[in-house]
Amino acid sequence: MKVLAAMSGGVDSAVAAARAVDAGHDVTGVHLALARRSQTNDSGTRGCCTPEDSRDARRAADIIGIPCYIWDMSERFAADVVDDFVLEYAAGRTPNPCLRCNEKIKFAAVLDRALALGFAAVVTGHHARLRVGGGLRRSVDLAKDQSYVLAVLTRHQLDHTILPLGDSTKAEVRAEAAERGLTVADKPDSTDICFIADGDTRGFLAQRLGRAPGQIVDATSGAVLGQHHGAYAYTVGQRRGLDLRTAAPDRRPRYVLSVTPATNTVTVGPVEALDVAVIHAARAVWTGARPAPVTCEIQVRAHGETLPAAVVPTGDGGIIARLPDPARGVAAGQTIVAYDGDTVLCSATITATGRETTPTAGGPATA
Amino acid sequence: MAYLDHAATTPMLPEALAAYVATATELGNASSPHAFGRGARRRVEEAREAVAEALGASPYEVVFTAGGTESTNLSVKGVFWSRCATEARHNQIITTAVEHHAVFDAVGWLERHEGAEIIRLPVDPAGRVAPEDLRAALDRSLDGAGGTRASLVSTMWANNEVGTVQPLAELAAIAARAGVPLHTDAVQVVGQLPVDFAASGVAAMSVSGHKIGGPGGVGTLLLTRDTPCTPLLHGGGQEREIRSGTLDVAGIVAFSVAVRAAVGAQAGHAARIGALRDELVARVLAAVPDAVLNGSRVHRLPGNAHFSFPGCEGDALLLLLDAQQIACSTGSACSAGIAQPSHVLLAMGADAASARSSLRFTLGHTSTRADVDALIEALPGAVERARRAGRGIRSIP
Numbered sequence: 001m002k003v004l005a006a007m008s009g010g011v012d013s014a015v016a017a018a019r020a021v022d023a024g025h026d027v028t029g030v031h032l033a034l035a036r037r038s039q040t041n042d043s044g045t046r047g048c049c050t051p052e053d054s055r056d057a058r059r060a061a062d063i064i065g066i067p068c069y070i071w072d073m074s075e076r077f078a079a080d081v082v083d084d085f086v087l088e089y090a091a092g093r094t095p096n097p098c099l100r101c102n103e104k105i106k107f108a109a110v111l112d113r114a115l116a117l118g119f120a121a122v123v124t125g126h127h128a129r130l131r132v133g134g135g136l137r138r139s140v141d142l143a144k145d146q147s148y149v150l151a152v153l154t155r156h157q158l159d160h161t162i163l164p165l166g167d168s169t170k171a172e173v174r175a176e177a178a179e180r181g182l183t184v185a186d187k188p189d190s191t192d193i194c195f196i197a198d199g200d201t202r203g204f205l206a207q208r209l210g211r212a213p214g215q216i217v218d219a220t221s222g223a224v225l226g227q228h229h230g231a232y233a234y235t236v237g238q239r240r241g242l243d244l245r246t247a248a249p250d251r252r253p254r255y256v257l258s259v260t261p262a263t264n265t266v267t268v269g270p271v272e273a274l275d276v277a278v279i280h281a282a283r284a285v286w287t288g289a290r291p292a293p294v295t296c297e298i299q300v301r302a303h304g305e306t307l308p309a310a311v312v313p314t315g316d317g318g319i320i321a322r323l324p325d326p327a328r329g330v331a332a333g334q335t336i337v338a339y340d341g342d343t344v345l346c347s348a349t350i351t352a353t354g355r356e357t358t359p360t361a362g363g364p365a366t367a
Numbered sequence: 368m369a370y371l372d373h374a375a376t377t378p379m380l381p382e383a384l385a386a387y388v389a390t391a392t393e394l395g396n397a398s399s400p401h402a403f404g405r406g407a408r409r410r411v412e413e414a415r416e417a418v419a420e421a422l423g424a425s426p427y428e429v430v431f432t433a434g435g436t437e438s439t440n441l442s443v444k445g446v447f448w449s450r451c452a453t454e455a456r457h458n459q460i461i462t463t464a465v466e467h468h469a470v471f472d473a474v475g476w477l478e479r480h481e482g483a484e485i486i487r488l489p490v491d492p493a494g495r496v497a498p499e500d501l502r503a504a505l506d507r508s509l510d511g512a513g514g515t516r517a518s519l520v521s522t523m524w525a526n527n528e529v530g531t532v533q534p535l536a537e538l539a540a541i542a543a544r545a546g547v548p549l550h551t552d553a554v555q556v557v558g559q560l561p562v563d564f565a566a567s568g569v570a571a572m573s574v575s576g577h578k579i580g581g582p583g584g585v586g587t588l589l590l591t592r593d594t595p596c597t598p599l600l601h602g603g604g605q606e607r608e609i610r611s612g613t614l615d616v617a618g619i620v621a622f623s624v625a626v627r628a629a630v631g632a633q634a635g636h637a638a639r640i641g642a643l644r645d646e647l648v649a650r651v652l653a654a655v656p657d658a659v660l661n662g663s664r665v666h667r668l669p670g671n672a673h674f675s676f677p678g679c680e681g682d683a684l685l686l687l688l689d690a691q692q693i694a695c696s697t698g699s700a701c702s703a704g705i706a707q708p709s710h711v712l713l714a715m716g717a718d719a720a721s722a723r724s725s726l727r728f729t730l731g732h733t734s735t736r737a738d739v740d741a742l743i744e745a746l747p748g749a750v751e752r753a754r755r756a757g758r759g760i761r762s763i764p
Contacts, residue, residue, distance in 0.1 A: 028686070069686050072707070116756035117683055 004114040005123040009053030012125030014060035019164035020123045029068035031057035034077040080104035089232040092259035093333025103152045121160045129166030135288045138342040141169040151337040151347035202233040214264035237329020275326035281348035282318040288345040369693045369741035373731025380580035387621035397614045414623035421630040423563035430588045435554040435575030436469040438588035442550040442571040443473045445596035450518035457518035461486045464714035493663035494531035505545040523552040528698040529662035530671025539568035558629030570594040581625030585618035640730040641669030670730040679753035687749035698727040
C-alpha cells in the first residue's frame with residue numbers, strides 16, 4: 001500500500017516509518033514545518049519542527065531508505081492551533097494544542113492531502129492501537145499512551161491511519177531505533193507545547209493578549225484576595241502562582257475554581273470546591289460504540305487518571321457524564337474521553353461542569 | 368531517471384573530473400615556497416589564466432572563491448564596505464527585486480545591520496529590469512554636490528528560477544556612466560550565453576563551478592583591478608588580499624577545465640538544449656493546456672523552462688514526479704526545504720497561489736529527448752492528482 005509517514009524528527013515516528021516499510025508498504029516520509037522560526041537551539045528544551053528536527057527526520061528517512069519531503073503547514077498551524085490556543089485561553093477555557101494539531105493538521109490537512117495525492121493512509125508514531133474492525137485502543141505502554149490525544153479522530157480518519165507502535169513500549173521503540181542505526185534513538189522526548197519552547201505559557205499568552213489587570217476573588221467569603229495581570233493566564237485547579245496578598249479567612253490554601261473573561265475575574269476557593277460530579281461536553285465523536293448510555297471510565301487530561309462514570313449522549317450531539325466519585329480540577333475547553341477498558345468509546349469538548357446535577361458554565365459550581 | 372534540474376547542479380564533465388582526480392593526488396600548498404608548493408601554485412596560476420582567457424578577463428581579475436554564494440557576498444558586502452569607508456555618503460545599493468537569495472539576503476542583511484539603503488528595481492511581467500529605471504535610480508542617488516550616494520549596483524545577468532536574461536550591457540553602461548561599480552551574478556549564464564567580462568563593462572561578476580560541469584565548492588569572483596573590495600574572510604590573503612584560505616588546487620584546476628569546456632561548447636550547447644527546451648515547452652503546453660509559461664519567450668536562458676500549473680501546489684507536483692523518477696524543482700527552497708512563494712514570481716506580478724503552483728525544468732549537457740518524453744508521460748496525471756490535492760486543502764474550513 002502507498003502510505004505517507006509523518007516524521008517529526010523524533011524516535012517514535014522514525015521507528016513507525018521503518019516498521020511500515022517492513023510491513024511491505026511503499027512509504028514516503030513527510031516532515032511538517034509547523035513553526036517558521038525556532039525559538040531555541042538548546043537541545044534540552046526542544047520544540048518540534050526546528051531545522052534540527054527537519055534534519056533528523058531526513059536522516060532517519062535516509063537510513064530507512066525512503067524519500068522525505070518537507071510540507072509547510074505553518075500557516076494552518078498558526079491559525080488552527082496557535083491562534084485557537086490563545087483564543088481559548090482568552091475565553092477562560094483550557095485547550096489542548098496537541099489534540100487540536102492531530103484533529104486539524106496531522107489527521108486533517110495532511111491526511112486529506114495524502115489521500116488526494118494517491119496515498120492510502122498516514123503512518124504516525126503515536127503510542128496507541130487501532131482496533132481490528134475500526135476504533136482506537138490504548139497503547140500497551142500506559143505511561144506513554146496517546147489514545148487521549150487521538151480520541152478526537154473520526155472513524156474515517158482512523159480508517160486511513162496506521163499506528164505501528166501501539167504494541168510496543170517506549171523502551172522497546174528506543175532499543176529498536178538503536179538496532180536500526182537510527183541516529184535519533186536517544187533523542188529526548190518532546191515536552192509540553194512545541195510552539196512555546198521555553199515552557200512559559202503565561203509569558204506567551206501575555207505577549208499575545210497583553211496585560212489585563214483584574215481581581216482574584218474568594219468564592220467562599222467574596223473577599224478580594226489579590227490581583228492578577230490577566231485572567232487568561234489561570235487554569236481551573238491551579239494553586240501555584242496565585243500570589244495572593246491576603247490570606248483567605250479560613251487560612252486554607254486556595255485553588256482556581258473558575259475564570260470569567262467577561263469580568264476579568266479569577267475565582268478561587270478551597271480544594272473541595274474543585275470537585276466535579278457532572279460534566280457536560282459538546283461535539284462528541286463516537287468511534288468505539290454507537291451513541292448510547294454507557295457505564296465506563298473517563299479521562300479529562302492527557303496522562304490523567306481515569307474515573308468511573310455514566311455517560312449519556314444528548315440530543316444535540318454532546319454527552320453528559322455523571323461521576324460517582326468526584327473529579328477534581330476540570331476546566332471547560334478540556335477534552336473528555338470515555339473508555340471501555342482500553343478502548344476509546346468517544347471524545348467530546350467539555351463545556352460546563354457541576355458539583356451536583358446543575359452545571360455552571362466555565363467551571364465548577366461554587367455555591 | 369529524467370534529470371531536469373541542471374540549474375540546481377549539473378553532472379561534472381568527464382574532463383573536469385579527470386583533472387580533479389589527477390590534481391588531487393598531487394601534494395602541495397600553493398602558498399609554500401618549496402618545490403611542492405611551487406607545483407601547486409603553478410597549477411593554480413595556469414587555471415587562473417585559463418579561466419581569465421575563457422571569460423574575457425585578465426588573470427589578476429580572477430579571485431577564486433568557494434562558489435557563487437561566496438562570490439556574490441564578497442562582491443556585494445566587500446564593495447559596499449569599501450566604498451562606504453572611502454566616502455560615508457555611499458550608503459545606497461541599487462539591486463533588483465528578482466535576485467538570487469545570495470544577493471537578495473546579503474543586501475537585506477546590509478540594510479538591517481549596516482545602515483544600507485536598498486533600492487530594489489522592479490521588473491516587468493517577464494522578469495526584466497528596464498534600463499531607464501536604473502538610470503532614474505542613479506539620478507536620484509545624486510547628492511547636491513554632484514556626487515552619488517550609490518555604492519554599487521548588483522543585478523543578476525540571468526534569473527535562476529525563470530531564466531529571464533537581463534539587458535546587462537545596457538545596465539552596465541548606465542552604471543559605468545554614473546561611476547558606480549556594477550556586480551552581476553552570472554552563475555546561470557556561463558556555458559549558456561557568450562560571456563566576455565571585459566566587453567560586458569561590469570566591475571564584478573560571480574561564477575560558480577558546479578553549475579557548469581565543474582566541482583561544487585569552487586567558483587570565482589571576477590573583479591576589475593580598480594574596484595575596491597573589503598575582505599569577508601581574513602587570513603593569509605591568498606587571493607589578492609581580498610580572499611583568504613588555502614586554495615583548493617584540485618577544485619580550482621577542475622573548475623578551470625569546466626569553464627574552458629563550457630565556454631568552448633557554448634554556441635552548440637545553447638542551440639541544442641534551446642531546441643530541446645522549445646520542444647519541452649510546446650509539449651508541456653499541449654499536455655496541460657492551462658499551464659502558463661513564466662518568464663520571457665525571447666530573453667531566456669536556453670536550458671530553462673518554468674511553468675505555473677493553476678490549482679496545483681508545486682511541492683505536491685514535485686513529489687508526484689519524483690515518485691516517477693523525474694527530478695525537477697519548485698524553483699526556490701530554504702535550507703529546511705520548505706517551499707515558499709517565490710519572491711521572483713511575486714515581483715513579476717504573480718499572486719501567492721500562482722507562485723506556489725510553479726515548477727522549473729532545466730536542461731543541461733546530459734539532457735536528451737528521452738528526458739522530455741518521460742516528463743510528458745508523467746506530467747498530466749501528476750497535475751490532475753495535484754489539483755485534487757490542492758482543492759482538498761482549500762476545502763477545509
